[in-house]
Amino acid sequence: MFTAATPDTLADLRASLPDDSFRTDTAPYLTEPRGRWAGAGVVVAPRDTDQVARIVGYCNDRRIAVVPYGGGTGLVGGQLMNDGVAPLVLSLERMTAIRATYPSESVLVAEAGAILADVQRAAADMGRLFPLSLASEGSARIGGLLSTNAGGVNVLRYGNARAQCLGLEVVRPDGTIWHGLSRLRKDNTGYDLRDLMIGAEGTLGIITAAALRLVPQPAGVGAAMLAVPSPAAALDLLALAQDRLGDGISAFEIIHRQGLDFLTEVGPEFRAPFAETPDWMVLIDIGMPAGLDPDAALEAVFEAAAEAGLVTDGIIARSGADRDALWHIRESIPEANRRIGSISSHDISLPLSQVPDFIVEGGKRLARIGDFRINCFGHLGDGNLHYNVFPQQGRSRADHEDQRAAIKGCVHDLTDEMGGSVSAEHGIGRLKVDDLERYGDPAKLAMMRAIKTALDPNGIMNPGAVLRNLTND
Structure with a gap:
């Protein structure tokens, strides 16, 4: 049983901390970026590690749940409790040294x-x-x-x-x-x-x-946006580039034209890289040691890829401003996604060889559920796709709320079938606890539970995140 964090239960703690440790405007700490959940709680912002220790020890003695809070940018609800008794939200925002x-x-x-x-x-x-x-x-x-x-x-x-x-x-x-x-x-x-x-x-x-x-720091950096005929060609291009550049490749991003269409529809503004947007593009970024020319390296990769039929067009950044413009496109896609409003967003990873088949099969399976726009983009170099499903133009995600669970299940089932992970880089939080139980190895889950019980026997640390909260609130 947890004790709610209230002015009464925290009275002794308040007396032992500076007056400015407790936040009066708690609203910014109790929502998450996608606006799907809201939390509750008392927000405390300590100045140093000793104050953090004092706060956590106090809460442990009184069975008050503690939710750590960083920048609030997490997308899986790990930074707020959306049910149960009110926790103490511990913000690290003042510990910036x-x-x-x-x-x-x-x-x-x-x-x-x-x-x-x-x-x-x-x-x-x-x-x-x-x-x-x-x-x-x-x-x-x-x-x-x-x-x-x-x-x-x-x-x-x-x-x-x-x-x-x-x-x-x-x-x-x-x-x-x-x-x-x-x-x-x-x-x-x-x-x-x-x-x-x-x-x-x-x-x-x-x-x-x-x-x-x-x-x-690399002595020289470069970037190029290359049009590819398919995700399979993008994967072959990755292998070709690695053969030629080795560890010089810093990033290798795959982008579907839907992302650029969204940018055109709702912004942010961007400079179109091609006169006619191809269906698939790759953004490659490299960093080279002294004595090697990144532009020449990218030109050599493009020429070899064109000869192999892996690229149909390309732009090589000739200045820092050009490179920034190409990255602006990639970095603006999540904001355009937010403005459109996804029905269901997925942060998945796959064995590299499975990525092209997943993209083809995922589109087929989702078409059986309904008529959607799919924005597939992400870090092809490490197999991480952001595979997000949106309503058709003129409709909103609210029109498809009854299909959201089916869409998520469709994408995650296929990911699991192909040996992938339903959480590549955003974590489990509270959003994916059910997914971890459904797709996780039972032995792994048992080991995780044993570690949690051993290190946090009172269960106060971010209860309900990663592992289901087994207390009775």
Whole structure:
């Protein structure tokens, strides 16, 4: 049984914290970007790790649920409780410091509330690159990104958020602090608790700081938008580009013309890359070491691909502004999707060889349910598709609410049949708890439950996220 977070139950805590720790305007913390859910709770914003520990220990003693809150950009409801008794919402927004930098080690230590874009700038000031990059980098915070093991556009070259982290500082559910801010590249002293906390979505503890791995900045960068005849051709193009460029490929994005049609329909404004929009396009971004010309490398890839029949047209960015314009298209597609309003959105991953068959078969199966527009785009280099289903022009998602469950089931069933995952980079949150139970390996779920019970015996940490809440509220 949980105790509701109220002024009465939190009276002693309020007395032990600065007056400005409690947020009076809680509305921004109790909604999620797609507007599907609303939460409740008292919002507290501590200044440092000791205050976080005090808050969590207090809540553990009184069985008050704690929901960690980062930038609020999550799309699966992990940052709010939409049912049950009111929790304490613990916002890391005031813990934004870059605590230390180690240029000779290519490491910086950032607090969990640091915004991704600020961490990127701090790395650039050191002459380094923090390669995690995604559309919400102006508001997403490091703690939330690690808690969801965020991906983004550079996973192909640099890996997910997990690969960018060397050590963590974490407040455990009982209020004690794990001082794990190691900067070591090698450490085989037992279980890897860092990897356990990353991707746990705040259900095992609260990340308060992280030691982040930086990488050298490429000496030269380049980008190209290439028209391809099909997703199968895009996959062959990826293999060709990797053979020629190796680790020089930072991103390899597949884009369907529906995304550009949406941009034309509702914005944001963009510069059309082709006189006539092809059905399928690839955005390739590369970073090269000194002495190698990225434009020449992309031209060589285009020529080889054209000879092999893998591309029909292409644009190579000739300036930083050109490169930014191409990326503006890719990064604006999610906003256009939001303005259109999807019936059902899906963040899935597949074995690379299955991607073309999935796209063909998915369209066929959805056509049996109804008449929809499908916007399929994403990170082909790592098999992650954003496969989103929309109403036809002139209709709204509300017109199809009775079909939403069938659409989601159709897409996820096919994903599972093809050996994929129904959550590639956004996490489970509360939105996909049923999916995890339906498609997850029973042995894996049992192990996860055992870990949760061992580390959080009172179940206060983000209850109902990732694993179903088994308490009686």
